[in-house]
Amino acid sequence: MSGKNNHTIGYGTYIIVWIALLAFTSITVTVAGISLGKYTLVIALTIAAIKSALVINIFMHIKFDEPIFKVFLGLSGATLLVIFILTFFDFLYR
């Protein structure tokens, strides 16, 4: 297993990703302060999804790992998505 994923990522990439995460956090906080109605939530969730994709792929090395881990993560992500959608059937129609 270890033979396949001895991929190393340079410090430069880590720093760029880190700065990107900080930038996205600032955008989330800024957007929360502007009154955009229901779009606030959509923007916040989209940014959160991009941030987690960065963390999962780069920091957690999933991009360079075996496909089975991608399947596992995809399954977890799909479950989360389904939970969100079903909750919104209550929230949006209440």
Added chain:
Amino acid sequence: MAESSASFYTKSTNKYSGILSWLLTKDHKRIGLMYMMAIISFFVVGIIIGLLMRLELISPGRTIMDAQTYNTLFTLHGVIMIFLFIIPGLPAIFGNFFLPIQIGAEDVAFPRLNLLSWYVYIIGAVLVLVSLFLPGGPIDTGWTFYIPYSVRSTTNVSMALFAAFVLGFSSILTGINFITTVHRMRAPGMGFFKMPLFVWATYATAWIQILATPVIAITIILVIIERSFGVGIFDPALGGDPILFQHMFWIYSHPAVYIMILPAMGVVSEIIPTFARRTIFGYKAIAMSSLAIAFVGYLVWAHHMFSSGMSDTARWIFSLLTFIVALPSGVKIFNWVATMYKGSIDPQPPFLWVMNFIFLFSIGGLTGLVLGSLATDVHLTDTYFVVAHFHYVMFGGTGTIFFAALHYWFPKMFGKMYNIRFSQIAVALYFIGFNMLYFPKFIMGYMGMPRRYYDYLPQFTTLQRISTVGSWILAGTIFFIFGYFIHALRKGKKATSNPWGGVTLEWHIPSPPPLENFVKLPEIKDDPYDFSQLKEMKDE
């Protein structure tokens, strides 16, 4: 077979002896037994609390305790039985002990993590106990911790919640261990579709454990933050949304129902072929239905919330989805019955326990449809009908199978045989006591008796008394069962390596199992329930 090989009792994985050889063990079998000791102890505490509650209800008005004491007792009964007994019961005890053996492995993938899960479980349990005695008093919110009361109650809610948080980690760690074990540790030739169905069920359960448990962990932390710092997350008085709490609570707690029942279904799929002497009918359908239940179980949580004030759209969608979850469960029941059809049935105690299960669980399942229907649910919400339903599902289902598994695997785990006659009597008494205790609650609930009340109108007196007498019979039977098991441990006859004529891998090794499970690495040639290998096994 190699009866002379030292069992895991006489040899340990570490250099210590006595109690330390257990407390520092990495052997999955010893860890399974340590779970068994702890879980049965808490089960007994839960039973005693239940008995006290039933005694209070023997007549209207105050009998042996005041209302506040009753509130704390039903909360504790729920917390102990759910978090300390039913959720870990089958996976932590029998999963730990038998999952590695059934796939031909020497141990789980992460033995140290396995021991850590046990310690985390014990720490969580100790925190529950500590919360009872600290200033503020024991928690009185009910095991569902509904907002806003759980934010406002002055009892030790935060401590008890934190205990549930810690217990969740034990569950997650066990889940990770089992998934990795199934993927990485199978013996040569043991393909996924050659795994016993108990392994399939435990595997599906492990997925729910690691996907659902973090949701309750987050929810618990949010409630603790709300209580400690007055942040408005769930409490409407602070601008929060109490229905959001119910969503988040049930997003975990409904799949948790499947954490409880799936391993039980796996045990049923082991016991029926062994005692019907027939290969299981529809192996793949049963295996896949476990995964289907695990998946669909995620989509139905809000049927616990039909009267909470959520939107009508959500209500009918969740009602519809609830009916869909009955399908994979139906697949299992059909396949079990089809396995027995024209089988050569040997009604030994484990089989009788399974029959008990099918009857009780069917009542629990069918009354679930009554509660899954929107209109009837509104009438029955928060009544004894709900209490009866979940006791038939959880206790009649998982609890009964806990005893079935104990009767099935006891000779293998301890190398001793219990008294068959006593166990036959116990099955009958359990059935009588169980139905006396819980069936009147269906009637009372339908008549409008609310749950969690320590007092009631005089018209309910007769049914309440029948229920209380039932609790004595049921509890007496359970203590009788533990009694004959303890007697068997001390003075029971030596069990053979395969007393029931099972064919899965655990029946190929001595009783109790040797330290590293297999004297020589097993080669998997046959399907898991191919009984033609029985003759070959006898010749060995």
